[in-house]
Amino acid sequence: MNLATSAAPGGRAASTPLLGDAREPTIFEMSVPGRSAYQLRTTGIPERPLSELIPSGALADSPVPIAEVSERDLVAHFTRLSHRQFSVDLGAYPLGSCTMKYNPKLCDTIAAMPGLADVHPGAPASLTQGWLAILVELEESLCEITGMAAATLQPSAGAAGELTGLLLMGAYHEANGDRRRRVLIPDSAHGTNPASATLGGYDVTTIPTDERGLVDLDALRAALDTDVAGIMLTNPNTAGMFEEDIAEIAAAVHEVGGLLYYDGANLNAILGVVRPGDMGFDIIHMNLHKTFATPHGGGGPGAGPVAVSQRVADFLPGPKAARLADGSYGWITPERSIGRVHGWHGNALVIARALTYIKVHGGDGLRRVSERAVLNANWLRKRISKNFPAAYDRMCMHEVVVTGTELKRQTGAKAIDVAKRLLEEGFHSPTVYFPLIIDEALMFEPTETESLQTLEALAESLDRIADEARVAPENLHAAPRTTPVRRVDEARAARTLVPTQDARIEESG
Amino acid sequence: MNLATSAAPGGRAASTPLLGDAREPTIFEMSVPGRSAYQLRTTGIPERPLSELIPSGALADSPVPIAEVSERDLVAHFTRLSHRQFSVDLGAYPLGSCTMKYNPKLCDTIAAMPGLADVHPGAPASLTQGWLAILVELEESLCEITGMAAATLQPSAGAAGELTGLLLMGAYHEANGDRRRRVLIPDSAHGTNPASATLGGYDVTTIPTDERGLVDLDALRAALDTDVAGIMLTNPNTAGMFEEDIAEIAAAVHEVGGLLYYDGANLNAILGVVRPGDMGFDIIHMNLHKTFATPHGGGGPGAGPVAVSQRVADFLPGPKAARLADGSYGWITPERSIGRVHGWHGNALVIARALTYIKVHGGDGLRRVSERAVLNANWLRKRISKNFPAAYDRMCMHEVVVTGTELKRQTGAKAIDVAKRLLEEGFHSPTVYFPLIIDEALMFEPTETESLQTLEALAESLDRIADEARVAPENLHAAPRTTPVRRVDEARAARTLVPTQDARIEESG
Amino acid sequence: MPDYTPHTDAEIDMMLGFLGLDSVEELFAAIPAALQVSGGLDLPQGIPEPDVAYAMESLAKLNTGGASSMVCFAGAGAYDHEIPPVVRALGGRSEFVTAYTPYQPEVAQGVLQAIFEYQTLVARLAGLPVANASLYDGSASVVEAINLAVSASRRAVVHLSAGVHPHWRSVVKTYARGTGHTIVDVPLVNGVSNFDAVAGGEAPGVVVVGYPTYLGTFEDLGDVRRHCDETGALMVVAADPIMASILKTPGSQGADVVVGEGQSLGTPLSYGGPYLGLFACTLEQVRRLPGRLVGETLDIEGRRAYVTTLRAREQDIRREKATSNVCSNQTLMAVVAAIQLGWLGTHGLAQVATRCVTATRYLSDQVTAIDGVTPLLPGVPVARDVAVTTPLDASVVLDRLADEGFLGGLALSSLTDEGDGSVDASVRDRTILMSATERRTRTEIDALAAALTKVVSR
Amino acid sequence: MPDYTPHTDAEIDMMLGFLGLDSVEELFAAIPAALQVSGGLDLPQGIPEPDVAYAMESLAKLNTGGASSMVCFAGAGAYDHEIPPVVRALGGRSEFVTAYTPYQPEVAQGVLQAIFEYQTLVARLAGLPVANASLYDGSASVVEAINLAVSASRRAVVHLSAGVHPHWRSVVKTYARGTGHTIVDVPLVNGVSNFDAVAGGEAPGVVVVGYPTYLGTFEDLGDVRRHCDETGALMVVAADPIMASILKTPGSQGADVVVGEGQSLGTPLSYGGPYLGLFACTLEQVRRLPGRLVGETLDIEGRRAYVTTLRAREQDIRREKATSNVCSNQTLMAVVAAIQLGWLGTHGLAQVATRCVTATRYLSDQVTAIDGVTPLLPGVPVARDVAVTTPLDASVVLDRLADEGFLGGLALSSLTDEGDGSVDASVRDRTILMSATERRTRTEIDALAAALTKVVSR
Numbered sequence A, B: 001m002n003l004a005t006s007a008a009p010g011g012r013a014a015s016t017p018l019l020g021d022a023r024e025p026t027i028f029e030m031s032v033p034g035r036s037a038y039q040l041r042t043t044g045i046p047e048r049p050l051s052e053l054i055p056s057g058a059l060a061d062s063p064v065p066i067a068e069v070s071e072r073d074l075v076a077h078f079t080r081l082s083h084r085q086f087s088v089d090l091g092a093y094p095l096g097s098c099t100m101k102y103n104p105k106l107c108d109t110i111a112a113m114p115g116l117a118d119v120h121p122g123a124p125a126s127l128t129q130g131w132l133a134i135l136v137e138l139e140e141s142l143c144e145i146t147g148m149a150a151a152t153l154q155p156s157a158g159a160a161g162e163l164t165g166l167l168l169m170g171a172y173h174e175a176n177g178d179r180r181r182r183v184l185i186p187d188s189a190h191g192t193n194p195a196s197a198t199l200g201g202y203d204v205t206t207i208p209t210d211e212r213g214l215v216d217l218d219a220l221r222a223a224l225d226t227d228v229a230g231i232m233l234t235n236p237n238t239a240g241m242f243e244e245d246i247a248e249i250a251a252a253v254h255e256v257g258g259l260l261y262y263d264g265a266n267l268n269a270i271l272g273v274v275r276p277g278d279m280g281f282d283i284i285h286m287n288l289h290k291t292f293a294t295p296h297g298g299g300g301p302g303a304g305p306v307a308v309s310q311r312v313a314d315f316l317p318g319p320k321a322a323r324l325a326d327g328s329y330g331w332i333t334p335e336r337s338i339g340r341v342h343g344w345h346g347n348a349l350v351i352a353r354a355l356t357y358i359k360v361h362g363g364d365g366l367r368r369v370s371e372r373a374v375l376n377a378n379w380l381r382k383r384i385s386k387n388f389p390a391a392y393d394r395m396c397m398h399e400v401v402v403t404g405t406e407l408k409r410q411t412g413a414k415a416i417d418v419a420k421r422l423l424e425e426g427f428h429s430p431t432v433y434f435p436l437i438i439d440e441a442l443m444f445e446p447t448e449t450e451s452l453q454t455l456e457a458l459a460e461s462l463d464r465i466a467d468e469a470r471v472a473p474e475n476l477h478a479a480p481r482t483t484p485v486r487r488v489d490e491a492r493a494a495r496t497l498v499p500t501q502d503a504r505i506e507e508s509g
Numbered sequence C, D: 001m002p003d004y005t006p007h008t009d010a011e012i013d014m015m016l017g018f019l020g021l022d023s024v025e026e027l028f029a030a031i032p033a034a035l036q037v038s039g040g041l042d043l044p045q046g047i048p049e050p051d052v053a054y055a056m057e058s059l060a061k062l063n064t065g066g067a068s069s070m071v072c073f074a075g076a077g078a079y080d081h082e083i084p085p086v087v088r089a090l091g092g093r094s095e096f097v098t099a100y101t102p103y104q105p106e107v108a109q110g111v112l113q114a115i116f117e118y119q120t121l122v123a124r125l126a127g128l129p130v131a132n133a134s135l136y137d138g139s140a141s142v143v144e145a146i147n148l149a150v151s152a153s154r155r156a157v158v159h160l161s162a163g164v165h166p167h168w169r170s171v172v173k174t175y176a177r178g179t180g181h182t183i184v185d186v187p188l189v190n191g192v193s194n195f196d197a198v199a200g201g202e203a204p205g206v207v208v209v210g211y212p213t214y215l216g217t218f219e220d221l222g223d224v225r226r227h228c229d230e231t232g233a234l235m236v237v238a239a240d241p242i243m244a245s246i247l248k249t250p251g252s253q254g255a256d257v258v259v260g261e262g263q264s265l266g267t268p269l270s271y272g273g274p275y276l277g278l279f280a281c282t283l284e285q286v287r288r289l290p291g292r293l294v295g296e297t298l299d300i301e302g303r304r305a306y307v308t309t310l311r312a313r314e315q316d317i318r319r320e321k322a323t324s325n326v327c328s329n330q331t332l333m334a335v336v337a338a339i340q341l342g343w344l345g346t347h348g349l350a351q352v353a354t355r356c357v358t359a360t361r362y363l364s365d366q367v368t369a370i371d372g373v374t375p376l377l378p379g380v381p382v383a384r385d386v387a388v389t390t391p392l393d394a395s396v397v398l399d400r401l402a403d404e405g406f407l408g409g410l411a412l413s414s415l416t417d418e419g420d421g422s423v424d425a426s427v428r429d430r431t432i433l434m435s436a437t438e439r440r441t442r443t444e445i446d447a448l449a450a451a452l453t454k455v456v457s458r
C-alpha cells in the first residue's frame, strides 16, 4: 500500500473515552490535501483575478494552510474532543469562586434567536429597538439588585469590569482635582484585583486578613490616607466570609475621600439579601457568567457590567442605551464619560441571557438562589469538617474554603492530590491553593443547583479519600487513573514550549 | 445523617466513561418526591376541580408516578447516557445493510424549522402549501431515481413499505380477478421480507442462493406458477452482489403474471447507475433513513416510501399530495386506493430531510455517492481478504460479506468475537451472522462518507485481531474490555425478564 | 462541487489501482449495460447547502397554518404541547441521533437505558407490566395490538369502536386486506361504544376502544371489559398518554393491551410524523409483543446492563413466523418521550393533563355560548378534544378563522368518511373538532370565540 | 414556582436541622440586619420559562435591522458570514459550553486540544509562532498588544494609525487613562498611515496599523516596518483574519504582534459580542503574552496531553505584576473558530476571502456608478470594506435604504469622532462604509444599487 498510514483516520473513534483509549489526533493530522467540507452560497458575482483588485505586493503566493478535512471527519473530531471534557452538564463542578451552577437551556435558545444573534452592532437605533430595550432593562435590573444608580454593560468579563471601575475611580477623583495613587486590596483578593489596579495606574497596598478571615480593620485604618483612591473588596470575600465590618470599613474609606469598589464575583451569595450600594459601595462589577447563569464556555465568554452610585454615574463609558423622552430607545453618552471600553456594546448575547435568567426568577427567585447556595455551602462545610476543616470555622456564605493542612501533615497527601483523586469519584475538583492566604486550600462552591444527595455523595467521596490517604496515600499521588490522560507534565510544557502544531513538527522534524 | 444515601445523586458524574466508571442510575433512582423541572406558560384559564369535568369513575386517586428530578439532574442524566452510546458522529459504523453514513447537520436544521416542525397535520391544504410542495417534489424525485411512475410517502419505515407494497400487489391481482397466494423470497433476504409477506397474507416460498451469491435461476423458474403473486428482491442483494440475471428474472416472473418487488434498502449502491424500474420492477420501497441520510435515531425513525410502475399506481394509499390544475397543491386519493397506511401523511420531517439531501446532491451528486460507496466497499473487500475472505470473491456493490469460517476453524474465534474485539479498536462492529446463508458472516458497509484512511485503519485493526486470534484468542473472547459494560448476559435478560424499573423493584423487594 | 464524501482524485486513482480497475464505471461491470442509466438522472443540478436552506425556508414560509404563526386549536391525536429547550437540547444529542438499533449493547448502554426508562413510563401510564421500545405511530400500534390479540384469541373478528381515531380505523382496515381479519365497526351512541349494535355477529377475538375517544368522550372501561369477558375477546385500549396520567389506568380496568400515540410526549406536530406508537401488554402476551424490548441484565463482571431481549419474536430471527415485521421503529422519539416525561415529572404531567381538560372545557364553554354553536354531544363530559357544531360548513368556518389567525380545529368531514359511526350524518359537515392544550391562554380562547362569533354571524 | 434549585421543603428543613438553625434567614446572621434588604427587590415577579421566551421573542422582533430580515451590507469589523449548521452543532456541544477554564487538564483535554488547534491556526494566519487562547475582542487585543509592546520597548509612546478601527482607537485611549501611555494619532493619507505627520515627536515604543485598514485600504507593511526600525518600536498589526488567508502574513513582513477581531470565524453578528480577540506574537515576547496559552506536553504515562502553560505570566499567580488582568476570556468563540476554520479548510477560507474582495469590489463598482455617489478614496484599492460618499447625509440615506429592506452600511459619522484622522471632514457626514461578504449575491447588490439610485435621486 502506498497509503500514508500515519495520516490520522477521522473515522476511528478510539480516542473516545467510551472506548477506553486516549489519544485524539489533531485536525492537522487528519488533513488530506484536496479534501473539503465547506459549501458556500451561489452568488452570481463575476469572478475577477485577485491581482487586479489587491496591491500585488500584498498578495500571498498561496493561501495560509488551515486543514483539509471532510465534514464527516470534522464532526467526528470535535464530537470526540467533547467526550474528553468534563462540564457542568456531566456532573457537579464545585470550583470555588467560579459559581459553576447549572445554566438553563432556555438561555441558549434565547441567545440563538435570529432576532438577537443576527443583528449587526452598527445598525441604527431605529432598527434595533429590541436590543436597546434589553440593554436598558438589564441595566435597571442590575441597579436594583446592587442598589446602584447606573451601569455600563460594556465590560466583557469581571477583570474588564474591574479595570473599568478603577478608571471610573480615577476619573471621579480627577474631576475633584484629586490625584490619588494607591488602592487597597485585601490579601485574600482574586488575582485580577491587583492586576487590574496596576493597569488602572495604581500602586497596590495589600491589607492582611485577620484570624476571623476578614479584613484586618486596624491594618486597614493604618493604611488609609488621602493618597488612597479606594479599596477593592469582595463581599463575601474569597474565603466565603461576609465582611461583617463593612459599615465601618465604608465609613473609614469614605472619610479619607476614597471610594469603595465591590468585586461582584461572589454576588451569588447575597441576591435579594443585601445590596452593595446599601453597604456603602460606590462601584461594583458583576460577573454575569457566574451569577446570572451564562455557561462558562470552557473559559469564557462572560460579561462584567459595572454599576455605580450617583456620584460616579457621569463618568460611565459610552455610548449607553437609554430610554428617550419619546418612549423610544436610543444611545446617549454620559457627560464626562471615560470613553469606550469595548469595541461595540459589550457581550450582548451574554446580557440577553442574564436578563432571561432574571426574568424567570424575579426578585423572590433570586433571593431563593442565594439562600440555597448559602445553605448548600454551609451544609457541606459542616458535613466534611472532620477530615477537611473549614479555614474559618463558622457560618460561611456561598462557598467554603477548607484546609488540607492536617491531612497533609498526617499522610503526606496534598490538596492537589485530593483534587486529582476527586476526579475519579465523578466530581470536578474544587479550586485549590486559593485564596493564597490559606494553607492547602480547597475551595468548594457547590452552588444552589446541586442537590443534597449530590452533596452527600461528594462528602462521602471526600471521606473515602481521607481514609485512603491514611492507608494508601500512593493512590492519591497516582490519581487520576481513569481519565483520558493522567497527571500531565506541566514543567515540560513550560520548558519545551509547544504552543502550536507547527512548533511540534519543527521539533520532531 | 437521616439522608437516604441510596438515592442516586444526579450531580455525580462517575458513570461518564470519561471518568472511567460505568454505572448510571436510572432516572427513577434519582427521583426525590417534591422535586420538579417543568415550567408551563401562564394561561389565566380559571381552574376547576377535575371531578366536575371528568366522570368520577374514570378519575384516578393520584397521578401516575413518573419521576421527580430537577432540570439540572435531568440534564446530567441524559448527557451522561449520551456518553455511553456509540454513534456515527463518533466514528465509523460499518454496520452492513444499514447504510450508516454521515448525515449532514443541515438536514437537522431544516427538520427543526418552525415552518415545518410546528405544522399540524390536519391543517387544511390552503395553509400548508409548502409541505404539500415538499411531498410532491420528493415523490417526483424518488420516481426519477427509481424509474417509477408514482409513489406513496406514507410508510414509516422499510418494513412498513414492504407490507404496503405487498398489499398493492394483492390489490393489483385482485383487480385482475386474480387471487394469488405465494410470494417468492430468496434465502438471503432481510427478515422483514418474509415477515411482511406473512402479514400481507402470503405464503413464502424461499429461493436458494447459488454459488455466485445470486438467486438460483433454475430454482426460481421451478417455483414459478400462476399462484405466485410476485417476488421480493433486494438488488444488490444482502450479500452485496448485483443480481446480474435481473432481466431474465423479471421476464420469468412477469411471464406467469407475477410482479417484481424491489427491497430498496440497498439503494445506496445504485443511485444514478441503474433504476429498479428499468430493471423490470413494479414496486419498490426505499429506506430514506439509509440512502437519503436521515440519522438513524438509535433505531428509528425512518421512512419507507413506496414507488410503483404505472399499472400499480391507481392502488396507492391515499390521500396523496398532488399538484392541482390551478398550480396549487392539494390532496387526491387514487382511484382504487388500498387506503391509509399511516395515521397522517407519513414521517414528514424525514421526508423533508431526504429532499434536502437530494437537492444538495442533484443527479450527479447522487451518482457520486453510489460510486464512492461501491469503491469503498470493494477496496475494503480486497484489503482484508487475506484474513477475512469475501463470501463471494468478486466485485461487490456497496457492502461486502466476509466469512470468519477459516479463522474460527484455525483459532476458535467466532465472528462475534471479532465484532466485540473491533469495538476496542474504535470502530462499530459490522453486522454479524447475516445474511443467514453465510457461515460466520461479517457484513461490512463502509458507506461513501468514510475516508481511505479510516478504511485502512479498520483493515489494520482486523489484521491485528486476526493475528491476535492466532496467538491469544482469549483476548477476543474477553473483548470488549474498555467499554462502559463488558459482554452482557443475554440469556439472563430473557430468563429473568426485567423490562421496567418496576419489575426490578418487585424482584429485589 | 463539495459534497459529503472525502475522496480526493488522487485517492480514487489509488483505490482503483489497488483494485486493478481503470475507471469508476468498471465498478458496475456486473450491471448489464443496457439497464444502466445513460445521460444521468433528470434531477435539478445539486446546489450548495446555503442555497438549499434558502429554498427549504421559502417552502416553510408557505406553511401559513403552522403553530408558530397561528394559534392552534387543532388536536385529533396531534397536539401543540410545550417542548422546552432542555428537552430539545438533550433529545438532539448526536449520540442518540446518529446511532442505530443497539445491536452491540456494550457501546449502546445510552440508548438502551433510555429505552428501559421509557418502557417503565409507558408501562406505568398503561397500568401494565411490559411496554415495548416503540412502534411507528398510534395507528401502527393499533394494528399490531389487533394482530397480537387475534393470535392470542385465535379469533379473527375485531370489534373496532368508532371512538378510535378515524385515520387509525382506516389503517386497520387497510392492513386487514393482508391479514384477512374481519373488522366490525362498533358505532358510538352519545360518545360511548354501543356493542349492542353489533351483537349477534361472530364473537370477536379483539375489542378495541379509544380512551378518551377521539371525540373526547369517556368509555366505561368496566363495560368494555364485560363485553370482552362475555365474548372471550382481548381488550385493547387506545389511550391518550397525557390523559392517562390522571385517569385510572386501562390496565387496572382490565385492558390486555394498551396502545396510543406518543406525539404529545415531546415530539413536535411535525406535519404528522415521525410520531411515536406506544404499546404495552400483559406478561401473558409478552412473547407475542411486536417490536423491540429492552431488558435489564448483568455484564460478565456483574455490572448492571441493558440489552434487547426476547429477540426470538423478531423478524430478523423468526422471519415469516415473527410476531411483527417491524425493524426500524421510532427510538429517538421514545428517548425524547423519556426526557420530556422526566422534565414534567409526576406533577408536571398531571398538571398538563389537568390544564388540557380545563382549557378544553373553557374553550367549549366559550364557543358553545355563541348563538348557533352547540356541542355535538350536549351534556356529555369531554376532555382533550371537543366537537362543536356550527350553522355553517365547517371548512368555511375554519377558512375564515384562519384569516383571523386561528387554526380553529379540524372539520369532522376531513377526518371521517361518510357514514362514520361516530357522528350523526346530518351534522357531520358542520362539526369541528377542537382542542386546547396547556399552552392555550384565556386571551387566545376568548379571541377565538370572538372571531367565531363574527364568522357565524356573517 | 419552579426554578432551577432541587431543594424540597423537607430537605431544607433537614439541612437547617443539621446546621442547628431554625430558619433560612439565620444563614445570613453575619450580615448586619440594618443593611439587609427589607421587603424584597423591586423587580417584576418571576415568570415561567415559556412566558419569558415569549417576552424575549417579542423584543427580538423589534430588531428589524437583523441580518435575517434585512440584507446586510454593514461591516466595519463585524461581518455577516456563513455559519453552517455543522459548526453551530459542534460549537454548541454542552461539554464545550458548560465547562470552565481547564484548571484540571486531565478532564479538560477536549477544550485544551481545541484551543491548541485554534492557536495553531491563529499563529499561521498571523505568520508568527505563538498565539494565545483568546482575548475579549479586537479592541482588547490592541490594548494588550500595546501594553506588551510598551513593556518590551520600555517606551510608552504609541503611534496609533487612524486606519485602525475607530472604536478600537477609542478603547485604547480609555485604557491609556490607567497606563498613562501617550497615544499619538497617525493620520491616513489616501488610506495609508502618514508617519511623516507625527515625525519629530518622542520616539514611539509601539506602532499600530490596521491591515486592511478599517476603510479597506492596504498599508505597505514594509514601510511600517521601516518606521519601526527607525524608531526602535515594536510593530503591531491589527489584521482581518479572513483577508489574512490570502495576503502575505504580517509576521513575514516584520510584525512583532498581530491582533485582530475573530468574529468572522464562526461567531454570529451578536449585536457586537461576545466576539473574539485574536493575539499572536514572536517567541521573544512569549513571556509577556497576555491571557492563557495552551502547550503540548506528556502525561506521566507518556501520552500526548495539553495544558495551560507559562502560567507565571497570569494574574492568579503574579497578581499586580501579571502581564495582563485577563481571566475569563472568549474560549468558546475560540473553539468555534477552530471548528469554523476546520469546516472552511485552506481553500474554503481563501475562497471566502476572495469572494469578499470581489463582492465588495462589485458592490463598489455598482454603487459608485450611480450619479453623485463616489468612492471616498478614488483609485485606491480596497478590500473587505469600501467607503462611498453620497450627496446626502449618510444616516438619511441609510434610513431610506432600510425602508427598502437593506442595512446599507454604517455612517462614518456614527463610527468616528469629529476630526478623525482617517477621513476628510468635509465628506465625513456623507460617507457610508459598506461591505459585501461571501454571502451577498449579485441580485442583492444590484437591488441595493437600484434602491440607492432611487434614494439619492429623490
Ligand SMILES: Cc1ncc(COP(=O)(O)O)c(C=O)c1O
Binding pocket: A097, A098, A157, A158, A159, A160, A190, A192, A193, A234, A238, A263, A265, A266, A287, A302, A303, A304, D326, D327, D328
Ligand atoms: C473573586 C473574583 N474576582 C474577579 C474575577 C474575575 O472575573 P473574570 O474571570 O470574569 O474576569 C473572578 C473570576 O474568577 C473572581 O472569582
Ligand SMILES: Cc1ncc(COP(=O)(O)O)c(C=O)c1O
Binding pocket: B097, B098, B157, B158, B159, B160, B190, B192, B193, B234, B238, B263, B265, B266, B287, B302, B303, B304, C326, C327, C328
Ligand atoms: C435489506 C433490508 N430490507 C429491509 C429492511 C427494513 O427496513 P426498516 O428497518 O426501515 O423497516 C432493512 C433494514 O435493516 C434491510 O436492511
